[in-house]
Structure formats: C-alpha cells, structure tokens
Amino acid sequence: MPIVESVGRFPAQTGVASQPAAPDHHVAEVLDKANRRSQTYGVSVHEEPDYTSPSRGHMSSAMDENRFLFQHAAPIMETLYGQIANTHSMVLLTSAQGMVLHSLGDNDFLEKASRVALVPGTDWSEKTKGTNAIGTALSEEEAITVHGNQHYMSANQSLTCSCSPIFDPHGQVIGTLDVTGDHRSYHQHTLALVRMSAQLIENHMFAGSFPKAVRLHFHSRPEFLGTLVEGIAVFSPEGRFISANRSAQFQLGLSHHALQAHTFSSLFNLPISALFELFSGSASIPRQLGMHNGVSVWCRTEIKPAGPWSHPSLAPVEQEGGATPPSARTATPTQSRCKPHLSSLQYLDTGDAQIKSVIQKLRRIVDRDIPVMILGETGTGKDLLAQAIHNDSARARMPFVAVNCASIPETLIEAELFGYEEGAFTGARKKGAIGKIVQADGGTLFLDEIGDMPRHLQARLLRVLQERKVSPLGARKDVEVDVTVVCATHKNIREMISRGEFREDLYYRLNGLVVRLPALRERTDFEVVVKKVLKSLCEGEPHITISSDVMTLLASYHWPGNLRQLHNLLRTAVVMVDTDGVIDAEHLPDDFLEELSIANNAPLAVEASVIASAPVAIANSEEVFTDGVRLQDVTLNTMAQMLRIHRGNVSAAAKALGVSRNTIYRKKNLLPPDLLN
Known part of the structure; x- marks a missing residue:
C-alpha cells in the first residue's frame, strides 16, 4: 500500500x-x-x-x-x-x-x-x-x-x-x-512515517522470498488484508514454520525466535492439509481461522508446490483469439526446444576456469528466486547461459521467454513486454495480446540487452518485479505473474546510471547475482568449444572434423563476434566441406580469411602441397624463418606460383589459395614482374 x-x-x-x-x-x-x-x-x-x-x-x-x-x-x-x-x-x-x-x-x-x-x-x-x-x-x-x-x-x-x-x-x-x-x-x-516505510520494505522483501512455500496472509479485520498491516506467515508444505513478518509476530503474540518451535497446526489449531481443503475452491476469498491465542482472523493463502505443478498431459486452455491465460498455462514441448545436450550448465562447463567459476555460482542460487545479471561482450553466449539456468531449475517445464530489448522498436517494446487490451492503441490486434512477461508466468523471463530498455519503461518493469503484477496497456486490472528474471547486457550499466540513462533502483533489483562471461579470445578451452559447436551443427549429418592447420588458424583469431561469429563461420564451412569430411582453409569464407590476413599481416591459407615451408599459423610479417626468409616474401612467392600454374587466371589462383580475387589483385601490385614469368 x-x-x-x-x-x-x-x-x-x-x-x-x-x-x-x-x-x-x-x-x-x-x-x-x-x-x-x-x-x-x-x-x-x-x-x-x-x-x-x-x-x-x-x-x-x-x-x-x-x-x-x-x-x-x-x-x-x-x-x-x-x-x-x-x-x-x-x-x-x-x-x-x-x-x-x-x-x-x-x-x-x-x-x-x-x-x-x-x-x-x-x-x-x-x-x-x-x-x-x-x-x-x-x-x-x-x-x-x-x-x-x-x-x-x-x-x-x-x-x-x-x-x-x-x-x-x-x-x-x-x-x-x-x-x-x-x-x-x-x-x-x-x-x-519512518516505521511504516520500514515495514513496507520488509513486506516487499518478504513477498519475494520463499517462492515455493505456503504463505498465509491474515488480520482480525478482513478489510486490512492486502494492506501494510496484514500479518504474513510462511510454512513448508508439511506445516513447519519458516518465517513471519512483524505484524504476524504481533498478532500471534510470539517473537520470530519463539515461532521457530511451532508448526501451522500448533498456531492455528488444525493440520495444514485442512488449510489446503479450505482454499481448494478459491484462494482469493477470505476465510476465518482461529489462532492458538483464541483470536479469530481472516485469511488468504498462496500455495505454491515445491516442483512444477502442471502435469504435461494437461492441455492448455486457450482464450478466444489463441491466447493462453497464465492460470491455465502448462509447459508444452515447444517451450523447451533446446537440444538436450545444450540444455544444462554442466554442458557449458568445457574446462575454462572463468566459465567454471560462473557455473559454480549459478548452481548455488538456482531455485532461490535470485535475479541473475549476465555481463559480457556481444556473442559470448549469454542467451545459452540463460537457457541453461532455466533448464536446470524447477521451472524447466514452464515457459522460457526471451526478449531482446535492443531489437524491438522503442514504440513497440511496451506493448511487447506488458501486452495490451483490445483497442489500446491504433493498429493493435483486434483481441489484444498477452505480453512477454505474462507469457513467462511460472517460468523464466530473459531480458537480453537490458541496457537498451527505454528509461520510461524501466519504472514499469521495476513495479512488475516488486509487486509481481503486470498492467497491460488499456487494461482495467493487473495480472499477477510469477517469473524468475535473468537479464544480460554488454554495456556498462554503472556508467549509464551516472549519466542518468538507467535507473539505479532497477539495476539493484536485477543484479541479485552478477556473472561475467569471458570473450572467446580469453578462454582456455577454445578447441573444446569449437568441437562442441561443430558437433551441434553436424547433428544427423556425417561426422566432420577440422584440420590441425585450420584449428591453429582459428585459435589465433581475435573473434570480435565471439561464439556467434564462430557458429556462423563453422556453419558455412560445414556446407562447403568436401566428401572427405575435413574442414580446410579453402572451406572458410573469403572475408574471414581477408580479415585474418589484414589483422595479422600474415599469409592467408597456404596449401601444404604448394609450399611446405609456409606455416598456416599466424605470425608477424617481419618474422623470419631460420633461413632468413620473411613470411611476407613467402606469401608473395606462393601467390606468384599459383598465378603461373593457372596461367594468370586470378579466379583460379584465388580458389587454389582459398582467398578472394580482391586479395590477389591487391597483392599482385607488390609482385616483382620477374616472379610472374
């Protein structure tokens, strides 16, 4: 209140x-x-x-x-x-x-x-x-x-x-x-005023804790239920006392310490199974209970079983227009399409010490209702980590809903997140739409690129996280939601706060646990990662491997696009690979090889049959072999040789070298005329 x-x-x-x-x-x-x-x-x-x-x-x-x-x-x-x-x-x-x-x-x-x-x-x-x-x-x-x-x-x-x-x-x-x-x-x-504000803070903290427990709200006067002065007591499904706010302690006449010796039965004179039966019809209608001290109180309850409560055989009930109400939503096979071997934190632990530390921290807070903020450069796998957190939690059979705050136009993100009623704005779908937050009810909401969320929506999101309620555009009443929040960003949120671009209170509401994913170039498990990505791309296809020269080449690259760039590169290579099933330099995209050459000023892809003494590994152009020959000279000699073999046909020489024609034209100007004869 x-x-x-x-x-x-x-x-x-x-x-x-x-x-x-x-x-x-x-x-x-x-x-x-x-x-x-x-x-x-x-x-x-x-x-x-x-x-x-x-x-x-x-x-x-x-x-x-x-x-x-x-x-x-x-x-x-x-x-x-x-x-x-x-x-x-x-x-x-x-x-x-x-x-x-x-x-x-x-x-x-x-x-x-x-x-x-x-x-x-x-x-x-x-x-x-x-x-x-x-x-x-x-x-x-x-x-x-x-x-x-x-x-x-x-x-x-x-x-x-x-x-x-x-x-x-x-x-x-x-x-x-x-x-x-x-x-x-x-x-x-x-x-x-200060007392009441402190109690309000306590109630807000209380509301976000014990998500799987039985929570009883009570007061001697029914009109005070849902207000600041209501008592809130929490019990395990078996009836063991867990906690109570100050108002509950006052009404029960016992301190928090004294309540530890009690159960629901000893405080309310009936077994907790009777409470379940009492509220089996509707938990929103207040009922009367008698406390151990003889005082009668009005109660509401929130009962959340410890595990996923919806049986997979129960079909979701659809509203007119195809929207599924959160109260009827169950998990469906389409809500967890991630391949089994990609679904867990264990799968992501591939030997890098930094990744291992991140996973150990996350395992400790899974199912503790603690929000997670994932930091890291673009493409480091923040979305994969968020999916793994969800799939390792008790919410795994419920929806995992991802929202990329950077990809949705600012004019639409409010409707996408919070939903809207029919006629909420011009051009809206006739029967309205359920927002992403409500779609995630019972499961996990992943807010990717949270740093790009418009500031005027940050206050609305904060309210949702605090009160666990969503107010769709044009709606007359709020919709209760139960979500675990994981967010991610590549931006420095603290700097954004200092510039007034991001709400500090929202930041501290989102970052219950902050983890940082290392860039691909910083990881010590690069080869393992490459092989796992390649395996995921070859599912159902003949087994494909990577030549040792290409693996060395890939390991030397700085990967500005991180895992996403690696995935796209290997996807192209898998399509281009020959019948022998081995990825060589000629199967890598030309623009990648060009960028690699420019960044390192080194030979591009050199076939061993053409020049055995020119390693594919990245080196500085001034580096010399033991016989005093510079790598740049080797590159030019190899290019000249290919041009001679193919009688000056630039396209054929470029294909043989695994580079683009533009690279040949650019380097050709550096060739002495006598090398081409």
Whole structure:
C-alpha cells in the first residue's frame, strides 16, 4: 500500500517548528543505556566529524553485500522522500553495521549533512558516533527519535533523526531507514512515517522470498488484508514454520525466535492439509481461522508446490483469439526446444576456469528466486547461459521467454513486454495480446540487452518485479505473474546510471547475482568449444572434423563476434566441406580469411602441397624463418606460383589459395614482374 494512502502528505515546515515532547520513561532508559555504551566505546563528546571518504572499492563492496536490501528499499525511499520534500530533511538507508548506503534529500540540507559526515560510506554506529538514531536503533533493534542535544556528540546536536531498523525475511536486522533533518524542523509524525516505510520494505522483501512455500496472509479485520498491516506467515508444505513478518509476530503474540518451535497446526489449531481443503475452491476469498491465542482472523493463502505443478498431459486452455491465460498455462514441448545436450550448465562447463567459476555460482542460487545479471561482450553466449539456468531449475517445464530489448522498436517494446487490451492503441490486434512477461508466468523471463530498455519503461518493469503484477496497456486490472528474471547486457550499466540513462533502483533489483562471461579470445578451452559447436551443427549429418592447420588458424583469431561469429563461420564451412569430411582453409569464407590476413599481416591459407615451408599459423610479417626468409616474401612467392600454374587466371589462383580475387589483385601490385614469368 502506498505510504501516501496511510499517512497524509508530510507538511512543509513554516513558522515555528513543532517541539518534541519530553521522552517517556522507556525512551529515557534507551537513551541512558546508549550514552553509557558511548562512554564505554571511548567516543568523545567534542569529537570532530570524520570526513574521510571511503574508497570506491570499499563502497562498491558494501553495496554488493547489501544489494538485496537496496533493491527493495530504493523505491520506497523515493516515495518517502516525496512525503518530506522541502522540509530541510533527508532519507538515509544504512547497512546492519550502520554504514550509510544511500541518501535522498533537499539540496540545502544535503550540504549541511556533509558537514557532519552524514554521507554514503560513513559509519553511524554508536561505536563511532555515540548516541544517534541510526546507531541506537541498531543496538536496541527498535525505532527511535534522537533530537538535538540527545545526540552524544555535540557536532550532531543540530540534527533531529528518526530511525527504524529493517528486518529481513528471517527476522534478522539487515539495515535501517532514517529521516534526518534540521533540529528546528522537528515533526512529531516523522517516526511513524519512518516505521511504516520500514515495514513496507520488509513486506516487499518478504513477498519475494520463499517462492515455493505456503504463505498465509491474515488480520482480525478482513478489510486490512492486502494492506501494510496484514500479518504474513510462511510454512513448508508439511506445516513447519519458516518465517513471519512483524505484524504476524504481533498478532500471534510470539517473537520470530519463539515461532521457530511451532508448526501451522500448533498456531492455528488444525493440520495444514485442512488449510489446503479450505482454499481448494478459491484462494482469493477470505476465510476465518482461529489462532492458538483464541483470536479469530481472516485469511488468504498462496500455495505454491515445491516442483512444477502442471502435469504435461494437461492441455492448455486457450482464450478466444489463441491466447493462453497464465492460470491455465502448462509447459508444452515447444517451450523447451533446446537440444538436450545444450540444455544444462554442466554442458557449458568445457574446462575454462572463468566459465567454471560462473557455473559454480549459478548452481548455488538456482531455485532461490535470485535475479541473475549476465555481463559480457556481444556473442559470448549469454542467451545459452540463460537457457541453461532455466533448464536446470524447477521451472524447466514452464515457459522460457526471451526478449531482446535492443531489437524491438522503442514504440513497440511496451506493448511487447506488458501486452495490451483490445483497442489500446491504433493498429493493435483486434483481441489484444498477452505480453512477454505474462507469457513467462511460472517460468523464466530473459531480458537480453537490458541496457537498451527505454528509461520510461524501466519504472514499469521495476513495479512488475516488486509487486509481481503486470498492467497491460488499456487494461482495467493487473495480472499477477510469477517469473524468475535473468537479464544480460554488454554495456556498462554503472556508467549509464551516472549519466542518468538507467535507473539505479532497477539495476539493484536485477543484479541479485552478477556473472561475467569471458570473450572467446580469453578462454582456455577454445578447441573444446569449437568441437562442441561443430558437433551441434553436424547433428544427423556425417561426422566432420577440422584440420590441425585450420584449428591453429582459428585459435589465433581475435573473434570480435565471439561464439556467434564462430557458429556462423563453422556453419558455412560445414556446407562447403568436401566428401572427405575435413574442414580446410579453402572451406572458410573469403572475408574471414581477408580479415585474418589484414589483422595479422600474415599469409592467408597456404596449401601444404604448394609450399611446405609456409606455416598456416599466424605470425608477424617481419618474422623470419631460420633461413632468413620473411613470411611476407613467402606469401608473395606462393601467390606468384599459383598465378603461373593457372596461367594468370586470378579466379583460379584465388580458389587454389582459398582467398578472394580482391586479395590477389591487391597483392599482385607488390609482385616483382620477374616472379610472374
């Protein structure tokens, strides 16, 4: 639920600011304990702020460690800042150790904050800053306001700070959310706003976790289901307690730690099988349950079996117009057309250390609902890796839907991704169309070249990933979706963020795990890769091999197009190969040989029968044989010999050498006349 719906717009401060009431007995005790801790830590009351900037590597490492927190908190921070804009304040997100990770604020106050080192990268734990809202909220694991002279260090007494800890889905403190402002701009409702925002972050994190568990949403009043204050408890299909949000803990009257000893049966007085029966008709209709403490609550549930739940024999139900609704969609043979031997991460492990490391990381997070971002040059096999991730997951029998964000015209990508209803725009298909995201429901959505997604659509995609709902163009209601997201790009997204071309919050939502595929020229398993690609091209055909000279030639090339270029090259060679089934230089495309020659200034393809002393391996033109002859001279002599043999017929000489006629014409000018006689 949006913050603005639960609390009114935070008023801009004009005139005399509100003054905080005297702290109650509990808050006074908390502040007293914090001050005693500050003394124990050796913090000086008159200590100057530490302006030391963290190293880029240190900050980057901290952001990587807290990516899960940031990707869920960033959108809510923006909404929260919208409520406090123009109040001489700022919103801060910190790690569980008190390090500031991200901040948003009014320009005038950001300058003031920098004077007290309230900037990303600085440590605001009690050990370094004494009593302050961030450090004390972390120490006490509860929300608190520290105002003016309640700060331990005198340098911070011009501030008023309201902070709430943020708990992860497993009940551990993962960070804090803080609003800090000028002490003259204190407002009594700030802490409530921060608390609610922190709880919203927790619920968003919770919603994306435990994808295969039984999730129960409950509240004593049915109108509060689906709101910020609903309780959410998660159980295994057997009824074992897994986790619960703070509202659920409050309603059940038990802490997260105490709940670990319980089951669904002990908390709700019936076996979990009865819950399945209760919601067998419709999970969307609230039902009443009695809790162990005698309180009756209204419930909804989300039940997601641990494995693929659709039986392959069940035929998909089609809507009019041929569209299959996500609720009825099952896997079909056409949804996994990848050849069996190309389908797994194991198949892609061909001996290169970098690839092996990537695969080991991916195996650890398969089926953990962690988004994957694949980096690498164009053609390095990012699409193959995405397909392998899908095929090794529990979603393998469900759809794998790939979207190339660079290949779809900007004017159509919104409709392609999100779908549209009939009449949504001029020229739309009569009965509308289901978008790619909905097509991927239950399976994997692969967003290739995500760096090319228009910025105005990035916010919509972020909403889909956060809320697991899609709003098709022209539709009156959202469509719920369950997808695992894998994205890929060859661009530097961090640089795009700094230029304002890519949303930072979307970036941290997409890169749960970042892996980088090496370029083909960097791989140590080149020969294995070539043979595997060749084998895939020869399926059902006679076995074809590559001559050792050509393998050496291929290994020396820089492969700007990577695997895609290699695949296309070998596909052409397979068609051109002779009956002996061996790929030689004469079967390689002319433009490839020309480029190889120009790049390395070396002989092109030289048949061993023509000149035994001229190796096919790449060498610099100034390199000499043991007898002092330059390779360039050998090249010209061989070309002259071919021209003499074929009586000056350039086409015949070019074919014999495996080069284009243009190469002969270009090199012919370098030939001394006596060589042609």
